[in-house]
Amino acid sequence: MRLSVVGTGYLGATHAACMADLGHEVIGLDSDPTKVAALAEGRVPFWEPGLDAVLQRGLESGRLRFTTKPADVAGATVHFLCVGTPQQSNSPEADLTQVNAAIEALLPVLQTDDLVVGKSTVPVGTAADIEGRVTPTGARVAWNPEFLREGNAVEDTLRPDRLVFGVRDSRDDAILREVYAPLLEAGTPLLVTDFATAELVKVSANAFLATKISFINAMAEVCEATGGDIVTLSAALGMDPRIGPQFLRAGLGFGGGCLPKDIRAFMARARELGVDEALMFLRDIDDINVRRRQHTVDLAVASMGGTAAGRTVAVWGAAFKPNSDDVRDSPALHVAQALHNAGARVVVHDPRAVPHARTLFPQLDYTEGAADAVQGADVLLLLTEWKDYIDIDPAVIRPLMSTPTVIDARNALDVDRWRSAGWTYRALGRPTA
Ligand code: UDX
Numbered sequence: 001m002r003l004s005v006v007g008t009g010y011l012g013a014t015h016a017a018c019m020a021d022l023g024h025e026v027i028g029l030d031s032d033p034t035k036v037a038a039l040a041e042g043r044v045p046f047w048e049p050g051l052d053a054v055l056q057r058g059l060e061s062g063r064l065r066f067t068t069k070p071a072d073v074a075g076a077t078v079h080f081l082c083v084g085t086p087q088q089s090n091s092p093e094a095d096l097t098q099v100n101a102a103i104e105a106l107l108p109v110l111q112t113d114d115l116v117v118g119k120s121t122v123p124v125g126t127a128a129d130i131e132g133r134v135t136p137t138g139a140r141v142a143w144n145p146e147f148l149r150e151g152n153a154v155e156d157t158l159r160p161d162r163l164v165f166g167v168r169d170s171r172d173d174a175i176l177r178e179v180y181a182p183l184l185e186a187g188t189p190l191l192v193t194d195f196a197t198a199e200l201v202k203v204s205a206n207a208f209l210a211t212k213i214s215f216i217n218a219m220a221e222v223c224e225a226t227g228g229d230i231v232t233l234s235a236a237l238g239m240d241p242r243i244g245p246q247f248l249r250a251g252l253g254f255g256g257g258c259l260p261k262d263i264r265a266f267m268a269r270a271r272e273l274g275v276d277e278a279l280m281f282l283r284d285i286d287d288i289n290v291r292r293r294q295h296t297v298d299l300a301v302a303s304m305g306g307t308a309a310g311r312t313v314a315v316w317g318a319a320f321k322p323n324s325d326d327v328r329d330s331p332a333l334h335v336a337q338a339l340h341n342a343g344a345r346v347v348v349h350d351p352r353a354v355p356h357a358r359t360l361f362p363q364l365d366y367t368e369g370a371a372d373a374v375q376g377a378d379v380l381l382l383l384t385e386w387k388d389y390i391d392i393d394p395a396v397i398r399p400l401m402s403t404p405t406v407i408d409a410r411n412a413l414d415v416d417r418w419r420s421a422g423w424t425y426r427a428l429g430r431p432t433a
Helices: 010-021 033-040 051-061 097-109 126-137 153-158 170-179 181-185 195-226 230-238 259-273 281-303 331-341 354-360 370-374 387-391 394-400 415-420
Strands: 002-006 025-029 064-067 078-081 115-118 140-143 163-167 190-193 312-316 345-349 379-382 405-408 424-427
Touching: 002 010, 002 097, 010 025, 010 051, 010 064, 010 078, 010 153, 033 064, 051 064, 051 153, 078 097, 097 126, 115 126, 115 170, 126 140, 126 195, 140 170, 140 195, 163 170, 163 195, 170 181, 190 195, 195 230, 195 259, 195 281, 259 281, 281 331, 281 379, 281 405, 281 424, 312 331, 312 370, 331 345, 345 354, 345 370, 370 394, 405 415, 415 424
Parallel strands: 002 025, 002 078, 025 064, 078 115, 115 140, 163 190, 312 345, 312 379, 379 405, 405 424
Antiparallel strands: 140 163
């Protein structure tokens, strides 16, 4: 099939390369010439494990191309919308500028019976709006939400847990079944539904995941007040198959380009729909999440004798999660910046995210090596649980510190190993650990 993919960020670049891998002829369209040039040369402009190999395979096959010119996507019959829907700068609502620009770019090239397939996370009702604009061309609309996680994007695209098709017309169900034929043959469950349900599956999945994380972090607050241990509590909860162990890692909370903005946009949309009470709890989910960041700052300041002024803080981790170079709404950088504002010299290390972090937070210091960051530090903060940090021998770096105190804000380090190496170990939700 001839497909176009509009928007070549984390979602679109992965989708385009993976669709070419399934045997389709794919053209990726993006208004950013730097991104398009990189992809066309086989370079992924962000860190995503395994994507470079799929991209290169697609380019070599001749089935995958990239362009900045909307006219070049004429001839494709299925057009995937994969543009970003960030939070508006001055409100909690989703900013649909890129979605609108993508539709404007597509309108002149759409032909009768083409299918525009939304994958971006949007406020419920967007698909119907787009349909109203696209219908005069004779093209139709479907909604096919994407659930990929950064750091696992290729696997999540080629072997998803489920496929959801929001369609108005049974012809579009058939078109999407053809697009995803190899995945369906491999047994991927498929749900065919209406536009609203398809749009809601995505935002409600992210709201549920955010709720699970904030639930365990709320329990961490209670552990801090009672002497309980959140790591054991979480393990015990996760053994109940009705609860399950995933997304119950207590710590610094969620960040990134999806969960924080998606719950805010969902609340804003609920308000417009007159069902704000139904989602009022997401305000608490957001608040619990943000409180963990301040709590980590407070722990760090307390460990330095009550002041950050003139102290040196080593920070391990800048990405919003491991295996990603994405620093959008990164809890780690939020904490690092707050300690900088409080007067500390903050030295940050991250295996992949330093270039992005430096652009957004030029006032922080950055180092090449994890050990360089701890040189002369009064406290070490583990803020993103990269495996590189978990593997480091605490005995080797202890002499480099001014005071060997570590705050494990992701509950990722081996307490006994760090203690026996002579460290003062503190963690979130583990007052007695
Ligand atoms: C998320 C959804 O998982 C994915 O399905 C959707 O398509 C996009 O949003 P992503 O943002 O890539 O994916 O990251 P995810 O792995 O969900 O992690 C989100 C945040 O939650 C990270 O900051 C992570 O550190 C944090 N997290 C995750 C926890 O604090 N505890 C956990 O137990 C799990």
